[in-house]
Amino acid sequence: MNCIVYKPIGIVHSPYTEKSQAPRQGTLNEDPEFVIEVFQDFSEGLDGIERYEYLIVLCHFHQSQFRELKIFPHGSNEKRGVFATRSPNHPNPIAFSVVKLIRREGNSLVVKCMDAINGTPVLDVKPYIPSLDSKP
Amino acid sequence: MNCIVYKPIGIVHSPYTEKSQAPRQGTLNEDPEFVIEVFQDFSEGLDGIERYEYLIVLCHFHQSQFRELKIFPHGSNEKRGVFATRSPNHPNPIAFSVVKLIRREGNSLVVKCMDAINGTPVLDVKPYIPSLDSKP
Numbered sequence: 001m002n003c004i005v006y007k008p009i010g011i012v013h014s015p016y017t018e019k020s021q022a023p024r025q026g027t028l029n030e031d032p033e034f035v036i037e038v039f040q041d042f043s044e045g046l047d048g049i050e051r052y053e054y055l056i057v058l059c060h061f062h063q064s065q066f067r068e069l070k071i072f073p074h075g076s077n078e079k080r081g082v083f084a085t086r087s088p089n090h091p092n093p094i095a096f097s098v099v100k101l102i103r104r105e106g107n108s109l110v111v112k113c114m115d116a117i118n119g120t121p122v123l124d125v126k127p128y129i130p131s132l133d134s135k136p
Numbered sequence: 137m138n139c140i141v142y143k144p145i146g147i148v149h150s151p152y153t154e155k156s157q158a159p160r161q162g163t164l165n166e167d168p169e170f171v172i173e174v175f176q177d178f179s180e181g182l183d184g185i186e187r188y189e190y191l192i193v194l195c196h197f198h199q200s201q202f203r204e205l206k207i208f209p210h211g212s213n214e215k216r217g218v219f220a221t222r223s224p225n226h227p228n229p230i231a232f233s234v235v236k237l238i239r240r241e242g243n244s245l246v247v248k249c250m251d252a253i254n255g256t257p258v259l260d261v262k263p264y265i266p267s268l269d270s271k272p
Binding site for chain 1: 189215219248
């Protein structure tokens with residue numbers, strides 16, 4: 001099957017410069033602020049986003065290293081298929097985060113509850129809609 | 137910024153052959169079954185996935201047509217930025233779905249609550265973990 005080619009729409013400005021500094025799951029990371037800079041060409045695409053409390057952000061984890069289809073999940077000594085884990089080392093390293101929108105400043109979104117390192121490319125931003133996206 | 141290249145890990149077998157047949161939001165689409173066929177090379181990566189009730193599936197909406205940064209959201213007569221909508225016509229058309237896992241059959245996942253059309257490329261599958269992914 002053919003390859004799929006995407007161009008980043010933005011970049012993450014993060015307090016973490018290395019993977020080792022980032023928390024394991026961003027959703028529990030409520031203190032530091034991150035800035036999602038959407039490139040100027042796409043800025044208009046953010047209009048109206050202020051009405052949402054949470055956003056879905058899809059990033060390309062550029063430092064991810066996919067090696068094996070079965071890996072040890074965090075805190076487990078039994079290997080599991082990589083698609084049955086939230087490891088960042090998936091064959092296509094697309095990181096999914098639900099982030100809390102603090103404010104928009106022009107083409108920048110100030111958010112919390114993220115784990116991406118500085119310079120992570122952003123592929124897409126969508127509103128998080130609890131009636132669609134929240135499951136028990 | 138450089139382009140990002142992904143290779144599909146699978147393909148969706150769907151009762152819908154055209155976009156016009158698909159519901160607007162898959163999450164409300166509880167009747168038909170869909171099959172996510174993960175290519176044989178990646179099959180082992182599914183081991184252990186049966187323990188999850190819901191999965192996050194990222195697809196490439198290959199028939200999406202990005203045209204404008206401001207669009208009319210469904211049922212609205214006021215334009216809004218495309219990133220503030222769940223329109224499929226985003227610059228990078230990565231579809232995010234939370235699907236209900238019915239069963240695994242080898243390298244196929246039988247799921248419900250989807251809206252992809254037949255032949256949609258699958259980029260990634262991850263477990264949906266309510267404590268991380270569900271927001272009020």
